[in-house]
Structure formats: C-alpha cells, structure tokens
C-alpha cells in the first residue's frame with residue numbers, strides 16, 4: 001500500500017457573502033497517495049478550486065482536518081505552514097507569470113524569496129528549464145511566449161522549491177488540444193521522473209483519461225464518487241459520474257428509453273469480434289446506439305450501448321452470451 005500524502009477528513013468550507021452563507025465544500029473525505037496523479041473533476045461551481053486551495057490552506061477550512069505528509073495543517077505554526085506550502089507547488093489556468101521579468105527571473109523568483117544565492121538559483125532554474133523543454137528561452141519575456149510555453153515556465157517555477165506535490169488548477173483549460181496533450185505529457189513525465197504527486201483540477205474528462213491514475217468527482221460541494229480512473233470509467237455508479245463518462249447529455253441513469261444493454265470492454269476483450277460472434281450465435285440483430293474506445297493507462301477500454309430486441313427470450317439469450325464472454329453488461333435506459 002502506498003503512503004498517504006494528502007488526507008482530507010470531513011472537511012467543510014463555507015463563505016459568508018452579502019447574500020448569505022455559501023457552502024462550497026460539504027463533508028469531504030479524500031485520500032491521495034504518494035506518486036498518484038489524482039484528478040478532481042466537476043462542473044463549474046462544484047467546489048474544485050476551493051478544495052485544492054484547502055489542501056495548502058490558501059483557504060482555511062471551516063471545519064475538518066487536512067493532513068499533508070503526516071502533518072495536521074491546523075496544528076502548525078505560521079512558519080511550519082509556510083514550509084508545507086513550499087512542499088506544494090501550484091500552477092494555474094492563467095499561468096500567473098511576472099510579465100516584467102524574464103523566463104529565468106520568473107523561475108528564480110521563489111528561490112530568491114527562499115534566500116537562495118543568485119548563482120545557485122540560476123543553476124537550478126536552468127536544470128528545470130531543460131526539464132520543461134525551454135532551455136533556449138531563458139532571456140525571453142512571457143509576452144514573447146505561446147500559452148503552452150508560458151505554462152511550461154509556470155511548471156518550472158512551481159518545481160523550483162522541490163515540492164512533493166504539484167497542485168494544478170485547470171492548468172490546461174486555456175490551451176488548445178495539441179498543447180494540452182503536450183503539457184499533460186510533461187506532467188506525467190515530471191510525476192515519474194521526479195516522483196512528484198500531482199493533483200489536477202479539471203472540468204474535462206479527457207484530462208482525467210489522459211493522465212490520471214485516480215479521480216474524485218465533485219458534485220454540488222460533495223464527493224460523488226472517487227477511485228481508480230479505470231474503475232470509475234467502467235462502472236460509474238452515480239448520476240454525476242455517468243454524466244461525465246457518457247458524452248453530451250447521453251446518459252443511462254435518468255432517461256426513459258428503449259430496453260438497452262451497456263457492455264463494457266476491458267482491454268482483453270476489446271480486440272475480439274465479440275459483437276459479430278454474438279449476432280451469429282444468437283441469430284439476433286442488434287442496434288448499436290453508442291460505442292466509444294479510450295486508452296486509459298495503456299489499456300484499451302471501451303463501452304457500447306446496444307438496443308435489445310423486443311423478444312424477451314432473445315434479449316435474455318444475448319445477455320447470457322455476453323456475460324459468458326466475461327464482459328460486464330448492465331441493462332440501461334438510454335436516449336440518444
């Protein structure tokens with residue numbers, strides 16, 4: 001079992017506004033282990049940013065406990081809290097670079113504040129700029145860089161204090177899909193190469209599928225579901241999870257439709273011609289309503305929704321056949 005790095009126990013965060021109290025987080029429990037790439041996904045306003053800001057006490061929770069690398073943040077002095085914050089780098093959607101400073105100066109900035117000598121800071125910054133692929137941009141100003149390059153500088157800066165955890169708040173939301181993929185690949189590389197735990201907040205399932213090992217789905221201030229990405233993807237239990245797994249309003253939970261079957265392919269079966277063999281064996285025509293394949297942690301994962309024939313015996317035969325092929329099948333209601 002991997003060691004815990006962040007443990008959140010029964011955390012609640014409320015804001016007092018002129019319109020009354022806003023409960024941004026409601027009794028949250030969450031555990032992140034060392035080395036995880038942990039995604040937190042949810043709709044706008046669900047509480048994602050507040051949750052990640054509670055992890056380093058940029059927001060102080062109203063109630064509950066936050067333990068980082070064995071330290072209860074509520075029990076720490078200001079100085080100790082500053083040290084914990086140093087151990088948690090942070091990057092943002094809007095990069096938050098100092099526009100009047102060069103790339104080198106931006107990356108050196110947190111080291112300067114920590115009292116590191118200039119030559120030493122520059123050496124460290126050069127190392128980091130090489131890791132993020134910007135070794136030839138030392139003297140450039142942020143305005144001369146693309147969005148992806150700016151985020152690389154922000155990542156190098158966040159790594160300057162040798163953090164154990166990198167918190168990423170919608171770090172790819174301002175980037176195009178190709179640049180997003182390259183930044184996600186860089187984060188994955190950093191996770192492996194530097195053994196840094198990564199927490200990623202996003203509203204995009206593709207980011208979770210792209211690099212996360214674990215995910216928590218946050219819905220209306222509460223954790224709806226959390227676990228390994230592969231498990232949540234193949235067996236979404238809550239409506240919030242189903243809405244994320246099924247694209248654009250197609251879901252199996254709440255809509256009344258034809259009698260349908262959802263079939264989950266788990267990598268071993270996705271390359272077998274199961275469907276055509278089933279049609280031949282059961283002599284049953286089926287209507288494929290939806291099919292999708294994804295690559296999750298190197299495993300091909302797929303799902304398909306088929307419309308069952310109205311003949312109940314035939315429908316049962318199909319279900320029996322597929323279950324015998326060791327596929328996960330569940331009857332669902334579906335509306336395309």
Ligand SMILES: Nc1ncnc2c1ncn2[C@@H]1O[C@H](COP(=O)(O)OP(=O)(O)OP(=O)(O)O)[C@@H](O)[C@H]1O
Pocket residue numbers: 015016017022023024042043044045046047048049050051203
């Ligand atoms: N400083 C604040 N003062 C008052 N209310 C706040 C504050 N910060 C967040 N909230 C409220 O808390 C709730 C959760 O906000 P939060 O920013 O954490 O959501 P989010 O999931 O990150 O949303 P988004 O994806 O749109 O950034 C929202 O209702 C928001 O209006």
